[in-house]
Amino acid sequence: MxxxxxxxxxxxxxxxxxxxxxxxxxxxxxxxxxxxxxxxxxxxxxxxxxxxxxxxxxxxxxxxxxxxxxxxxxxxxxxxxxxxxxxxxxxxxxxxxxxxxxxxxxxxxxxxxxxxxxxxxxxxxxxxxxxxxxxLLRAVSATQTTRAAMPAEELSPRELDVLRLAAGGLSNRQIARGLFLAEGTVKNHMSSVLLKLGVTDRTKAVLRALETGILSPDEKQ
Incomplete structure (x- = not known):
């Protein structure tokens, strides 16, 4: 046990x-x-x-x-x-x-x-x-005063899809179902997102993406 x-x-x-x-x-x-x-x-x-x-x-x-x-x-x-x-x-x-x-x-x-x-x-x-x-997404948007320069093309379209759904509170399994992907593929995309944004977990990835303008509250799925 x-x-x-x-x-x-x-x-x-x-x-x-x-x-x-x-x-x-x-x-x-x-x-x-x-x-x-x-x-x-x-x-x-x-x-x-x-x-x-x-x-x-x-x-x-x-x-x-x-x-x-x-x-x-x-x-x-x-x-x-x-x-x-x-x-x-x-x-x-x-x-x-x-x-x-x-x-x-x-x-x-x-x-x-x-x-x-x-x-x-x-x-x-x-x-x-x-x-x-x-x-929380709207609180970030309301409180931020400047956005660090980070072009959206740093993330691929699929990585952006995964990040938007993660911002909506979905797990990797739920994201995989929503995007018709294997869960392992979603994990790989998320790992790439973390690496590109320079963060260690998905909560910080969402915050970083909002602070830099990659995501906005209105993009939450």
């Missing part, structure tokens, strides 16, 4: 932490091995416990979510991190993605959705939840 994913829950609300622990106790796929009420507590736990995935709130006292992500990377504790957010956290979520978060989900997700997100990050993937993606 596969060992459960070891999860650290970081949220200043006790009820939220208890709720997530209770939910995950219903499945053998994941287990909460640590709880933290702020970023400082989270960093202490990461230094002593073997954590697979961090579930991170953004608004916390002492050290908030973005500061925690930055400290994790500075200290070599860059565990895959899934931000748990509310609808009014657009700017904070963008900051978290830029600071290294691998994805985001709403706090009112179901157990099945939460498990899916944990599994995705644990397997090395990233998660863009469709319910929030369009809002």
């Amino acid at each position: 596969t060992a459960p994913v070891r999860v650290l829950v970081v949220d200043d609300q006790t009820l939220v932490r208890q709720g997530i622990r209770s939910l995950l106790s219903l499945t053998p796929e994941a287990v909460v091995v640590g709880e933290a009420a702020d970023g400082e507590e989270a960093l202490d736990i990461l230094a002593t416990e073997d954590i697979d995935v961090v579930l991170l709130d953004l608004r916390m006292p002492v050290r908030d979510g973005i500061a925690t992500l930055k400290a994790m990377h500075e200290r070599g504790q860059a565990v895959p991190t899934l931000v748990l957010t509310t609808f009014d956290d657009d700017a904070l979520v963008l900051g978290a993605l830029r600071a290294g978060a691998k994805g985001y989900m709403l706090k009112d997700v179901s157990l099945e959705q939460l498990l899916g997100g944990i599994r995705t990050l644990h397997s090395g993937g990233t998660l863009l939840q469709p319910a929030l993606t369009e809002r």
